[in-house]
Amino acid sequence: MSQAYSQSQSGMGSQLQLQNRLQGLRNSIQNIQEIADDTTRACTIAALDLEEIGESEKVSEIDSSLRALIDAQHRLEVERALVTRLATQLDSETAEKEYMTGWQKNISKYEKMSEASKYGKNDMYREFRQQIWDVKHEGEPMPNLFEGEQGGDDSDEDLVIAGARVNYRCPVTATWLTDPVTSKVCKHSFSREAILDYIRGHGGKCACPVDGCSNRIRPQDLYADKVLERNVSRHLRQLESEETAAQYTMVQ
């Protein structure tokens, strides 16, 4: 019954308990990562509102907070990897030393990295900056975020992303996105009902309907994309104000 008793009686028992605690720690880290992702999405929505009303100083504050969050996420990721390894070598004499060395090595390597590598390669951060850019420069390509940022493959990919982002139509219905969801796997977005119907119509699992995308699409990989929803509304408002005068003469 008593944990302390069984622990003192058996080395096996205490090791099992430690294994469980390490598993618990890994789960907590995973939870924090998920909360950080949600927080980033919420911050992005707030920053978009601020950018729209010209509060760029407050947008910069959110930007700095996101960078600090990315740094913290990196430390958690290092911790998670090290703890996972530690769990397999509990009986090893050198485990603690390896853990400490691994930690110092990883952290000092990160500190020496350029901002372009730390943040420029982070999908969440790029997404954030792209959305902010689009508020006032919709349809224009976003300039490099960091000085000395390399072109090549990276910039090709950005062009594709930028091109995809200004298309606010659902690939399934070809009409404006409503209640948009985005696939965590391939980042393609759809109107919720349309894609769920599409998946059901294909027996519950099928390839992503976007031309050239070979990823599988499954309901559990889709998340409600509130940032995109907001951008679609903004885009439609813009169109409306630009075309108010012409709207009755436009037949189709």
Ligand SMILES: [Zn+2]
């Ligand atoms: Zn896709």
